Amino acid sequence: MSPDPVSYLPLTEPTFYILLSLAPGRKHGYAIMKDVRGLSRERVNLSTSTLYTAVGRLLDQELIERLDDGGQDPGPGLPRKSYALTDLGRRVLEAEMVRLQGMVKEARLRLREDGA
């Protein structure tokens, strides 16, 4: 009962890493930011404002959801809201992974042909 995940592809690099960062479980904005930097080996360095612009767009597209911490104190200085992948978000991420795998496979074949 949800849109076709393929219609969201291709994902931009920051979007891909944000979704990937949320794949294991919910995270706060700051944790996403750090994780994206780590996952991309420092290539994608999001500022606070660009992170939240991306997060806003992903919320609109229903790929992620914003969650309350249910009255629990997340710790000093940490935001009380966190973000999690929706089912649609997970399916979009999987579809992107399949797309990237296909591209890599094709590239490998072609490069092998050229090399041979």
Added chain:
Amino acid sequence: MDKLQFLGNCYGLFLNLYPKTYRDEYGEELQMVFNLTLDEAMKMGRVYIASVLLQELIGLPGAIIHEYLRERRKRKMTRKFASRFDFPQGSRTEFLAVMASFVIPVAVILFVRALIYFFGVVPANALWLNIIFAIFFFGSLLGMLGVGLAAGVPRWFLPYLGFMLSIINLFTHTLVFPPSWSGFSFLQQASRFIRGFVRQGTVWIGVIVLAILLVLIAALIPKFRPFYRRLKDDWTLLAFVIYGAVPLAIILTFDDYQGEQPYVLTANLILTIGGWFYLRTQLPWKRYLILFIGLALSMAVAALGKAIIYKYYWEGVRHFTWQSEMMSTVTLGVWMALFMLTTLVLILLPQAKNHSQISDGMM
């Protein structure tokens, strides 16, 4: 004031450049994340601090412009003409809009029927009047459909939607079951009550089928997904749509009757009062209960009206008894109640987990 606090305050000032709604929703979070980023950069040295600040300075203008454009897009979708019809919840204007949905269609239909009655049986001039009023009637319904959709399917619009579903249902029913259809063959041996019950159900089952179709469309088309989300979050809304189908059902239960106007109007008045209580009640289960009470009372008035009219005008003249006529309306009420109960299935759908969506898009 230490360096961190100073830079944090400066960032806080920049946040004032964001649109107010965005700031209210995300301002605190942005500030906290910036403070944490800066805190970490401070441990790593001046270069990192400069890098963080530079990054923010580069990213901020684009992000602010983006949010303003998004706000504008949202406003463009819902404001202008449509926003005039997006009445505050529980307000008098919202109630008046709902009241009109119950009163106007009934008034128009009764007026047309009264004119036909006044001019005699299908004379040419009454036929013309009939056509004019049909155009007026469907024209206003389509107009309401346009306004309701443009305004983002507000609550007051839901009974109109129900009324439209009931009309579409009748058209489709006539296509599927021709007038010569005499009921399901496997029910030939069944009692008259069972046959009547099933027949009544087949006439109106399209209302719930169309309502389910509506939910599916809302779920599948991204533009309508905010409406789907609203239906999931407030499961009484779909029951309110079905409630809007009741006025036409009441009018048609008096098919072939004369002098039914006081009963039809009273029944619709009860539905309107039910609508008023529904709009002003907070708890979902109470709202749900109110719809059932409104339905039950209006159907009771209709059933009683049929019994009275039948007993005084047609007793012994027609094949059926006043009891069976009354029972057909009770059966209709039971079917409508069952359809409203079916909407409870929305509770079983996965709920949005307390996410405070900022954008409700079109709806």
